[in-house]
Amino acid sequence: MKFAKVEATGNDFILIEAGEMQRDWPQLAISLCQRHFGVGADGLILLLPSKVADLGMRMFNPDGSEAEACGNGLRCLAIYAMEMGMAEGELAVETLGGVRRVKALKEGIQVEMGMPRLKPEEIPMLAQGLDIIIDYPLAIQNRTLLLTCLSLGNPHAVCFLEEAVEGFPLLELGPEVENHPIFPNRVNFEIANVLDRKKVRARVWERGAGETLSCGSGACAVAVAARLHDAVESHVDIMLPGGDLTVDWDGVGEVMLSGPANLVFVGEWPG
Numbered sequence: 001m002k003f004a005k006v007e008a009t010g011n012d013f014i015l016i017e018a019g020e021m022q023r024d025w026p027q028l029a030i031s032l033c034q035r036h037f038g039v040g041a042d043g044l045i046l047l048l049p050s051k052v053a054d055l056g057m058r059m060f061n062p063d064g065s066e067a068e069a070c071g072n073g074l075r076c077l078a079i080y081a082m083e084m085g086m087a088e089g090e091l092a093v094e095t096l097g098g099v100r101r102v103k104a105l106k107e108g109i110q111v112e113m114g115m116p117r118l119k120p121e122e123i124p125m126l127a128q129g130l131d132i133i134i135d136y137p138l139a140i141q142n143r144t145l146l147l148t149c150l151s152l153g154n155p156h157a158v159c160f161l162e163e164a165v166e167g168f169p170l171l172e173l174g175p176e177v178e179n180h181p182i183f184p185n186r187v188n189f190e191i192a193n194v195l196d197r198k199k200v201r202a203r204v205w206e207r208g209a210g211e212t213l214s215c216g217s218g219a220c221a222v223a224v225a226a227r228l229h230d231a232v233e234s235h236v237d238i239m240l241p242g243g244d245l246t247v248d249w250d251g252v253g254e255v256m257l258s259g260p261a262n263l264v265f266v267g268e269w270p271g
Contacts, residue, residue, distance in 0.1 A: 001269045003032075005039065006076035008109075008261040010213030010242020013059075013076050014039050018046040026064035031271065033062035039269065042212050045073050047080070053092040053099045055081060061208030069097040069153030071216020075109040075261040078102040083263050097153025105258060107246070113217065113255040116224045117151040125149050126182050134228055140176050147177075148225040152255065154207070155187045156221035160229070165191050165203045174205030188215065192222045194231045201239045213242030220255045223247035 004015045029044035048056035059070045081087040090103040102111045120127040133149035147157040177189040192202040204218040219238035226232040234250045245259040
């Protein structure tokens with residue numbers, strides 16, 4: 001089975017042109033994504049035909065679960081399609097979260113991430129009597145985390161910190177937030193420091209993958225949550241361990257995500 005390795009600010013994926021191929025994709029994702037016994041990646045992307053867009057996409061996490069949305073994965077799929085001559089400067093991609101438009105810019109690949117969904121039932125989150133989730137107190141171990149929650153096709157919980165994100169025990173607390181019963185479909189967990197109105201530093205614990213160097217939908221969630229707090233402008237850089245991503249959101253329209261993406265190498269899996 002031929003594959004490509006692609007990455008976007010250190011968020012790396014294995015991409016397979018699946019076509020009509022039938023495989024146990026969840027199990028294959030578990031095998032391929034292992035860092036020491038497989039190829040190693042934050043997820044498995046399937047490039048598929050589509051009847052409603054130029055291409056289709058599915059993305060599986062390293063634990064075999066399927067993600068509804070993946071901003072960096074979309075940008076990686078786009079750069080691969082452009083490198084392979086499947087598309088030129090712009091294309092539409094069908095995902096589980098809907099059709100997303102992607103285009104090449106001088107500064108990288110930009111993707112439309114859709115409208116943020118803020119109601120608890122849209123995230124989903126079991127929080128009765130609330131129309132929007134801003135600074136929701138969640139007790140984890142000896143901490144109370146103030147979470148701002150939303151969906152960008154997949155669920156996110158953002159916590160703004162006074163302490164530096166670098167010292168936060170994300171490896172310890174990330175799994176507890178991800179699997180908290182208040183989130184019936186689990187959740188992606190972001191911690192962030194607002195540096196000024198144009199820059200935010202963040203780390204991400206991804207549902208089904210653990211901490212990653214970067215997360216496109218996570219960067220968008222941080223930007224939306226910061227804007228809901230009136231802490232940033234509509235154009236903001238999200239500084240992640242793997243590099244910077246730029247998010248544009250005017251507070252009413254679609255969220256736009258921009259940043260670099262690269263085809264790293266191609267290979268063949270013998271399994």
